[in-house]
Amino acid sequence: MSQDTPDLPLTPDDVAQILALLGDGKQDELDLTTPRYRLRLTRGPRGDWTQDWQTRGAAGLTVAVAAAATSVAVVVEEGVHAVMPPLPGTFYRSPQPGAPPFVSVGDRVEPNTVVCIIETMKLMTSVHAGMSGVVVAIDAENGQLIDKDAVLLRIRPEG
Amino acid sequence: MIRRLFIANRGEIALRVIRTARRLGLSTILGVSEADRDSLAARTADEVVVLGPAPSAQSYLAIDRVVAAARAAQADAVHPGYGFLSENAAFGRALAAAGITFVGPTPEQLDAVGDKLKARHVAIEAGIPVVPGGEAEDLTAARARATQTGYPLLIKAVSGGGGRGMKRVDRAQDLDAQVALAGAEAQAAFGDSRVYIERYIARGRHVEVQVLGDGRDAIHLGDRDCSIQRRFQKLVEEAPAPGIPPAQRAKLHDAAVRLTRHLKYRGAGTVEFLMDAESFEFYFLEMNARVQVEHPVTEAITGVDIVEQQLNIADGLPLGLTQDTLAFTGHAIEVRINAEDPDADFRPSPGLVTRAAWPAGAGIRVDTHIESGGHIPPHYDSLMGKLIVHAATREAAVAAMARALGSLHIEGVKTTAGLHARIMADPRFAAGAVDTRFFEGLNRG
Numbered sequence: 001m002s003q004d005t006p007d008l009p010l011t012p013d014d015v016a017q018i019l020a021l022l023g024d025g026k027q028d029e030l031d032l033t034t035p036r037y038r039l040r041l042t043r044g045p046r047g048d049w050t051q052d053w054q055t056r057g058a059a060g061l062t063v064a065v066a067a068a069a070t071s072v073a074v075v076v077e078e079g080v081h082a083v084m085p086p087l088p089g090t091f092y093r094s095p096q097p098g099a100p101p102f103v104s105v106g107d108r109v110e111p112n113t114v115v116c117i118i119e120t121m122k123l124m125t126s127v128h129a130g131m132s133g134v135v136v137a138i139d140a141e142n143g144q145l146i147d148k149d150a151v152l153l154r155i156r157p158e159g
Numbered sequence: 160m161i162r163r164l165f166i167a168n169r170g171e172i173a174l175r176v177i178r179t180a181r182r183l184g185l186s187t188i189l190g191v192s193e194a195d196r197d198s199l200a201a202r203t204a205d206e207v208v209v210l211g212p213a214p215s216a217q218s219y220l221a222i223d224r225v226v227a228a229a230r231a232a233q234a235d236a237v238h239p240g241y242g243f244l245s246e247n248a249a250f251g252r253a254l255a256a257a258g259i260t261f262v263g264p265t266p267e268q269l270d271a272v273g274d275k276l277k278a279r280h281v282a283i284e285a286g287i288p289v290v291p292g293g294e295a296e297d298l299t300a301a302r303a304r305a306t307q308t309g310y311p312l313l314i315k316a317v318s319g320g321g322g323r324g325m326k327r328v329d330r331a332q333d334l335d336a337q338v339a340l341a342g343a344e345a346q347a348a349f350g351d352s353r354v355y356i357e358r359y360i361a362r363g364r365h366v367e368v369q370v371l372g373d374g375r376d377a378i379h380l381g382d383r384d385c386s387i388q389r390r391f392q393k394l395v396e397e398a399p400a401p402g403i404p405p406a407q408r409a410k411l412h413d414a415a416v417r418l419t420r421h422l423k424y425r426g427a428g429t430v431e432f433l434m435d436a437e438s439f440e441f442y443f444l445e446m447n448a449r450v451q452v453e454h455p456v457t458e459a460i461t462g463v464d465i466v467e468q469q470l471n472i473a474d475g476l477p478l479g480l481t482q483d484t485l486a487f488t489g490h491a492i493e494v495r496i497n498a499e500d501p502d503a504d505f506r507p508s509p510g511l512v513t514r515a516a517w518p519a520g521a522g523i524r525v526d527t528h529i530e531s532g533g534h535i536p537p538h539y540d541s542l543m544g545k546l547i548v549h550a551a552t553r554e555a556a557v558a559a560m561a562r563a564l565g566s567l568h569i570e571g572v573k574t575t576a577g578l579h580a581r582i583m584a585d586p587r588f589a590a591g592a593v594d595t596r597f598f599e600g601l602n603r604g
Contacts, residue, residue: 011178012524019520041519048566050516053530055202088509089537090214121498121507121541145213145537 082151089120091140133157165229168240173200179466192218194536236260245449262473272446282443285421290442292357308358316345317353362436368415372424396453401591407439459491459549490553497541500573509537513571518563
């Protein structure tokens with residue numbers, strides 16, 4: 001084991017032992033903060049304990065998670081509807097690699113037309129147009145990871 | 160001898176493997192995707208290698224990248240966890256070619272249990288009961304099989320899994336059309352149109368046996384019941400399986416050990432059976448050649464560290480345990496806390512976990528990669544953590560789980576904790592011995 005990366009903070013057995021020590025005592029909370037982690041042990045109203053951990057990043061490994069998803073910020077002009085994802089995930093324009101896209105710019109869509117799929121945790125969610133109209137722009141890129149507030153594509157409603 | 164262990168997985172199982180490896184004094188190297196660079200597992204491992212971008216196909220499933228990373232890190236062995244490359248024979252072969260030990264069975268054994276029809280033949284060779292049925296290479300063969308099995312029956316894809324390509328047929332006049340449909344679906348989903356036919360067991364329980372083999376000898380670590388499933392995904396697991404008559408339980412264990420010996424199996428594995436909930440007759444379903452998600456319930460009642468056993472076996476050591484010295488103590492239950500919304504058809508709920516207060520105390524084990532401020536990326540499965548309780552009796556374990564779930568507190572994402580609380584409160588679950596249709600009858604409260 002290398003010296004520059006400290007050991008796991010406490011094992012589950014260590015935590016159980018600390019709780020055994022606290023036992024039937026009057027203390028209902030233990031807040032332990034070290035350079036490496038913070039552990040809060042709290043006794044609930046019915047006497048059951050919870051453990052709440054916050055481990056700090058090891059040197060050289062602290063990478064902002066916020067970079068994981070990309071917002072597709074788009075100014076949507078008046079009269080044009082933006083299609084947003086139902087949940088964050090990976091945006092796919094076609095049902096499988098190599099297949100033609102669900103829709104392209106200029107395509108006529110109906111409320112039930114599938115315009116793309118979003119893959120989240122191995123689950124594929126179809127996204128519907130939600131209105132009758134014409135696709136005027138596709139803002140997300142195929143295979144791109146998108147946030148919940150991203151604009152996937154834009155549709156100009158037509159009666 | 161293994162000194163540097165590369166872990167080719169993520170999430171709670173990566174942390175689980177690191178914990179044992181560290182206790183044994185091994186250095187741990189974790190391969191991560193870009194999305195997991197800041198994960199708890201990455202911050203816990205001794206060293207981290209970025210395998211590739213977030214999508215699994217370019218990171219956790221990319222055999223060439225994982226093997227190259229393990230070699231560059233000068234790892235002696237690779238632990239594959241579960242899922243991803245854990246049962247991939249090509250991965251095992253690629254590691255062997257690179258002179259790195261695969262912590263798992265041989266590629267030949269992975270091949271033998273990976274194809275369901277092949278696994279069925281292996282089981283028959285070992286004298287293990289299989290569900291009545293068999294191959295149905297064409298319509299004539301399918302009709303002949305159906306006369307043997309009777310109705311209702313199931314048509315299954317040879318290369319299938321996860322319930323896909325499975326058809327239930329109740330009447331003879333529907334057989335032809337369903338066989339054609341199942342074949343077409345199997346071709347589309349798996350690129351293999353072969354199907355086989357099995358008798359449909361109406362009240363079936365999913366019971367499995369944990370086995371260990373060192374290539375010469377084999378033992379079992381008892382059984383588990385995983386009957387509570389939703390769409391063939393396990394929700395609750397417990398050990399031992401409740402309410403099985405002792406003689407039938409002994410037969411079940413014997414069958415699993417026989418199969419393990421027959422394969423000269425090397426590693427930890429699970430032999431899955433379908434058990435009739437009324438007659439306790441059981442039939443071989445498949446063998447999983449890896450550590451299972453639900454392995455902690457077995458660890459709880461046996462005191463055996465299954466990951467340690469896997470590492471010892473991979474190191475070439477003979478089994479350090481004998482069947483006679485193993486003792487089973489009490490009852491253990493595990494629930495899977497998933498980031499999903501049970502009120503919205505189990506829609507995934509990834510994102511920032513603003514607070515994670517997990518239960519703690521005697522008899523409680525939490526295997527999780529999510530703590531307060533943790534992030535659940537949308538690319539992988541929704542398992543946030545596993546809550547395991549161990550108590551003297553099943554009744555006490557159910558009560559302990561209900562209490563633990565009552566104190567669990569997760570903010571920021573939706574979880575399945577409330578669903579588990581309803582399962583623990585369900586009188587059918589309290590009575591034990593539920594079948595795989597339990598979920599359909601659950602009170603949606």
